[in-house]
Amino acid sequence: VPSVGSWTHLLPWxxxxxxxxxxxxxxxxxxxQLAPEIRSYEDPVALDGGEEGMDIITxxxxxxxxxxxxxxxxFLEVEPRHPELxxxxxxxxxxxxxxxxxxxRDFCGRPRFLHVQRSGP
Structure with missing residues (x-):
């Protein structure tokens, strides 16, 4: 996961x-608790969002x-507990x-996608 400072190269964009x-x-x-096929093939860094799954989101x-x-x-894809958080x-x-x-909501009716909008300065 890149550090916050390393994202500054995007500012010119x-x-x-x-x-x-x-x-x-x-x-x-x-x-x-993730399915074995997920744990076996996915990089944990790409999945683990921290204590409440909010580390990278925040x-x-x-x-x-x-x-x-x-x-x-x-637009963020999140876990169903995240909209309230x-x-x-x-x-x-x-x-x-x-x-x-x-x-x-996703195809199963779970709240999974957030639209956040900037307003003001």
Whole structure:
């Protein structure tokens, strides 16, 4: 996982309209419960999102205002427990001027895709 500082090379590409990410989002304590074929073939760094699966999600959200145009959007694939966690995190970080504007469900009806939009400075 790149450090936050290593993402600064993307700044010349900005401002951007859109960021799309399928970040590592598995809760750390759920890693052992993953299906054997996932544990055997997937890099744990690409899956393990930390204690609440939010480590990379919060990095992306923290950096997004530097990269996005006003009204730019972030689309994230997340775990079904994340919409509430992300909503609460954004409310406690209102200085980022990011709002959760939509939660989209997967084919099984689980809330899995978030649309976050920048507003303000």
């Amino acid at each position: 900005g401002p951007m309209d859109l960021i799309v990410s399928n970040p590592p989002y598995v809760f750390h304590h759920d890693m052992e 990095r992306i959200l923290t950096l997004a205002p530097q990269f996005l145009k006003d009204s730019g959007s972030i 992300v909503s609460n995190w954004l409310q406690s970080h209102s200085d980022l001027c990011l709002n959760l504007v939509a939660i989209h």
